[in-house]
Amino acid sequence: MEEIKTKAHEMAAKQRDIGIAEFFARNRHLLGFDNKRKSLMTTIKEAVDNSLDACEEADILPEISVDIIDMGNDRFRVTVEDNGPGIVKKQIPKIFAKLLYGSKFFKLSQTRGQQGIGISAAVMYAQLTTGKPSKITSKIHPDQPAHYYELHIDTQKNKPDIIKDDTVEWKKDHGTKIILELEGSYLGGSQSIDEYLKQTAIVNPHVTITYTNPKAEQFIFARATDDHPKKPVEIKPHPYGVELGVLQKMLKFTECRTLQSFLTQEFSRVGSGTAKQICEHAALLPNTKPKNMTREMVEKLAEGIKKTKIISPPTDCISPIGSELLEKGLRKEINAEFYAAATRPPSVYRGNPFVVEAGVAYGGEQGADSAVRLMRYANRVPLLYQQGACAVTKSALQTTWRNYGLSQSRGALPVGPATIVISIASVWVPFTSESKEAIAHYPEIIKEIKLALQEVGRKLMSYVGKKKRILAESKKRDYIQVYIPHVADALKEILGIKDEEKVKSILVELLESQRGKLDKIGVDNPEYDEDLAKFGKENETSDKEDQGNS
Ligand SMILES: Nc1ncnc2c1ncn2[C@@H]1O[C@H](COP(=O)(O)OP(=O)(O)OP(=O)(O)O)[C@@H](O)[C@H]1O
Ligand SMILES: [Mg+2]
Numbered sequence: 001m002e003e004i005k006t007k008a009h010e011m012a013a014k015q016r017d018i019g020i021a022e023f024f025a026r027n028r029h030l031l032g033f034d035n036k037r038k039s040l041m042t043t044i045k046e047a048v049d050n051s052l053d054a055c056e057e058a059d060i061l062p063e064i065s066v067d068i069i070d071m072g073n074d075r076f077r078v079t080v081e082d083n084g085p086g087i088v089k090k091q092i093p094k095i096f097a098k099l100l101y102g103s104k105f106f107k108l109s110q111t112r113g114q115q116g117i118g119i120s121a122a123v124m125y126a127q128l129t130t131g132k133p134s135k136i137t138s139k140i141h142p143d144q145p146a147h148y149y150e151l152h153i154d155t156q157k158n159k160p161d162i163i164k165d166d167t168v169e170w171k172k173d174h175g176t177k178i179i180l181e182l183e184g185s186y187l188g189g190s191q192s193i194d195e196y197l198k199q200t201a202i203v204n205p206h207v208t209i210t211y212t213n214p215k216a217e218q219f220i221f222a223r224a225t226d227d228h229p230k231k232p233v234e235i236k237p238h239p240y241g242v243e244l245g246v247l248q249k250m251l252k253f254t255e256c257r258t259l260q261s262f263l264t265q266e267f268s269r270v271g272s273g274t275a276k277q278i279c280e281h282a283a284l285l286p287n288t289k290p291k292n293m294t295r296e297m298v299e300k301l302a303e304g305i306k307k308t309k310i311i312s313p314p315t316d317c318i319s320p321i322g323s324e325l326l327e328k329g330l331r332k333e334i335n336a337e338f339y340a341a342a343t344r345p346p347s348v349y350r351g352n353p354f355v356v357e358a359g360v361a362y363g364g365e366q367g368a369d370s371a372v373r374l375m376r377y378a379n380r381v382p383l384l385y386q387q388g389a390c391a392v393t394k395s396a397l398q399t400t401w402r403n404y405g406l407s408q409s410r411g412a413l414p415v416g417p418a419t420i421v422i423s424i425a426s427v428w429v430p431f432t433s434e435s436k437e438a439i440a441h442y443p444e445i446i447k448e449i450k451l452a453l454q455e456v457g458r459k460l461m462s463y464v465g466k467k468k469r470i471l472a473e474s475k476k477r478d479y480i481q482v483y484i485p486h487v488a489d490a491l492k493e494i495l496g497i498k499d500e501e502k503v504k505s506i507l508v509e510l511l512e513s514q515r516g517k518l519d520k521i522g523v524d525n526p527e528y529d530e531d532l533a534k535f536g537k538e539n540e541t542s543d544k545e546d547q548g549n550s
Contacts, residue, residue, distance in 0.1 A: 020099050021155040024121060025128060031121040032435035036074060038385065039125055040184030041193050042435070043078055044068075046118035047178055048200065049381055051082035052207065053104070053111045054176070058085035059228060062207045066197065068186065070214040075130060076184045081177040086140035089147045096123050096136055096178070097151040097160035108352075108427040110232040110318045112381045115434060122180060124153050129183035133163045138176040146170035186214045190373075191384045197221060199375055199382035202329040203321050203423055204229075224332050229380075230319045235427065236268040238313040239278070239305045241351015248298050251290040259293070259301070260286035268313050281307040313353045315346035318425045320355040321380065326421065330361045334419055337363030340459035341421075344452045349444040354426035356445070358452035360460050366417035372406065374413060377423035378431070378439060386438035392422045394441060395449035404457035405464030418460070422449055480511060 003009075024031055032042035044066055055062035060083060067079040087095060094101045102116025123134040139146035150164035170177075188194060197211050201221035206228060209221040242250070256262040263275035270278070279286045282304025284297060293301070321329070323341040330339050341359035348354070366373070376383040376392045387393050393413075401407075401414035408414040430440040439445065488503040497503055 019156055019158050021124060021153055021158040024099055024117070025124060025155050028121070028125060028128075030434045031117065031125075032385075032437065033121065033125045036183055036185035037187055038191070039129075039182065040068070040076055040078070040186060041191065041196060041384070043122040043125065043180060043182060043184070044080065044193050045196055045381070046122045047078075047080035047180075048197075048209075049112040050119055051080065051084055051176070052200075052204065052380070053113055054084035055082060056229060056231070057111075059231070060084060061223065061226065061228065062204075063210075064207065065210040065212075066193075067212045068193070068214045070186065071181070074183050074185060075181060076186065076214060077179065077181045079177065079179045081175060083172070083175045086174045086176055087138040088140060089138075092136055092138055092147060092149050093151055093160035093162055096120055096134060096149070097153045099124070099153070099158055107234050108237060108317060109234040110379055110425055110427055112379050114428060115436075117434065119178070120153065122182075123151065124155065126180040126182040127152055130181045132181040135179040136176070137168065137170060139170050139172055139174050142173040146172075194219070196382055196384055198333055199377070199384075200380075202333045202375070202421070203326065203377050203380045203382075205325050205329045205332065221333075224328055225325065229321070230316075232319045232427075233314075233316045235314055235317040235353075236266060238269060238348070238351035238353075239263075239267050239308075239310055240348070241313075242267075242305075244298060244302050247302055248295070251293050251298060254290050256290055258286060259284060259288040259290055262290045269311050274308060274310055278304045278308045280304070312346070312348050313351065315353045315355070317427050318346065318353055318355050320357050320425045321423060323357065323359075326357055326359045326423070330359050330419070330421065334361040334366075335364045336361035336366060336417075336419070338460070338463045340456050340463075342452055342455035342459070344448055344455070347444060347448050349426075349430070349442045352426055352428045352430075354424055354429075354445065354448070356448040356452045357421075357423045357425075358449075358456045359421035359423075360456045361419045361421075362460055362463065363417050366419065368417040369415065371413040371415055372418040372420050375419060375421040376439075377421070378429040378436070379425055380423070381436070383437055383439075385435075386432065389432055390438035391441045391446050392424075392439060392449055395446050395453060396420065396422070398446075399450055399453045399457065401457065404461040405468070406460075420453070420456075422452065424449070477511060477515075481508075484508060484511070 033039040048064060048066065051064050052062055063083045065081045069077040071077055096119055099120045100116050101120065102113065104111045104113050105116045126132060126134055133150040133152050136149045136151065137146050145167045146169070148166040148168045149162065152161040152163060154161045194213065197209055198221070201207065201209060205224040208223045211219045250266060251262065254262050254266060256265055259279060260272070260275050263270045263278055264272055276286060282300045284300055284304065320343050323343045326341040327339050339361050341357065343357045344355060346353050346355050374387065374393065374396055376387070376390055383390065396413060397411060406414035406416040406418065424439060424445065430442060432438045432440050484504055484507050488500050488507060491503050492500050
């Protein structure tokens with residue numbers, strides 16, 4: 001029988017697989033390559049983030065150099081070099097010229113990268129805009145030569161296309177260097193490379209970055225500490241964070257022979273007692289074979305997990321900056337009068353542990369009449385784009401900054417001479433897109449950010465309050481001083497003292513007796529702080545009145 005050609009057949013002829021690289025080449029904005037300016041910044045960010053991750057994993061204090069050369073016609077040559085552990089020869093082509101290839105995606109521990117797409121996306125963008133291959137040099141041991149590659153990505157097949165493969169001498173014990181030529185645009189401002197590197201230096205005080213910008217100006221962000229950040233430990237998933245589909249997949253691929261051992265071995269915080277309880281709550285036998293479990297049984301297991309009380313996941317998988325170092329970083333890079341920072345205790349979203357930290361730098365050379373500068377970080381990486389879409393911004397907007405000495409209009413960021421920093425560290429940061437620019441609005445995360453902001457807010461209030469109080473006191477003192485001669489004159493008669501100067505000096509002494517007791521800003525005095533809290537509130541009302549009158 002002759003086959004009838006339908007519209008469906010016509011459509012079928014056009015239906016085929018879509019390669020990952022082809023997809024992302026077309027949707028490169030998803031990876032942070034939406035315009036020339038951002039593309040240059042993203043390229044550097046991906047390379048620097050990788051260098052930092054690699055150094056930290058290898059216990060090496062990072063020394064990174066970033067070089068940008070303006071080649072004219074909106075083309076730039078970017079070189080990023082690190083003193084990291086280097087990359088094994090066989091891995092180099094795949095790491096740099098295959099999208100979705102990496103070591104961090106399957107690992108539950110805190111790293112800057114997580115998706116396995118960052119650096120290959122930069123290589124692909126360079127290739128798309130200039131047609132030039134990326135040049136990679138890497139060395140893993142002082143006694144071994146370095147390997148040099150020139151690579152293209154075969155976008156149809158998403159695999160490396162090796163243009164050159166060589167062995168070279170490199171005067172370095174170990175490390176990796178990547179050279180990319182791409183279309184870009186170099187501009188200053190809040191979303192610039194300069195800003196990204198500066199903000200990176202703030203929360204990574206153990207890093208030295210040498211940066212040469214396209215104007216051939218060199219900047220050195222020197223390390224402020226030789227202490228390595230605490231190395232995060234890899235953890236297994238927590239049962240509360242595993243969705244039904246994932247549970248199904250885990251059961252299918254596990255090597256464990258019983259449900260009981262599957263639960264204790266594949267998850268964190270499940271001992272044999274907890275595993276038994278889960279089985280009981282799920283009405284499943286602990287010796288059930290994982291591979292034989294039907295969809296209905298998996299669903300029962302998921303229910304059983306929900307009904308069982310399981311302690312929160314361990315938190316040594318995350319390495320927060322620490323309030324002391326965060327404050328040190330702020331002092332190093334921002335010229336202000338007052339600095340404070342706070343680290344919240346660990347919390348959990350979807351089974352993933354996370355820690356929020358906040359910092360503030362107040363006063364100094366910062367503009368008093370504009371909105372505060374909000375710095376957002378995820379796993380020590382500055383987030384410069386999509387501020388409006390980020391959970392950090394939402395939490396900052398919902399905080400009542402008037403309580404902490406900054407003025408604020410409804411639904412806006414506070415106004416004042418301050419920089420506010422929020423940093424979140426997690427084994428998996430829930431970004432709103434692959435370009436890792438904004439944090440998704442998980443209620444647990446928003447709540448923690450607010451609590452961290454309140455904590456530094458209170459410290460800020462204590463300083464701003466003291467400052468305002470001293471100012472108010474000095475104004476009052478000046479005012480009273482004007483009346484001292486008149487009061488002395490009147491008192492002289494009432495008290496029957498002839499010497500008016502003596503009365504004056506008694507009054508001045510009285511007025512001056514408390515001076516200096518309030519001058520010591522920053523000295524903690526609980527009684528005094530209570531006063532200040534009251535003062536802050538009074539002041540807030542007077543602010544409102546002021547506004548009402550004007
Ligand atoms: N400079 C480097 N030194 C050592 N290893 C590196 C370096 N750069 C990349 N790698 C390795 O290459 C892998 C792929 O890097 P890539 O940036 O593509 O992905 P990622 O960092 O894992 O995740 P993300 O896409 O979120 O950046 C990394 O996981 C790491 O193992
Ligand atoms: Mg990366």
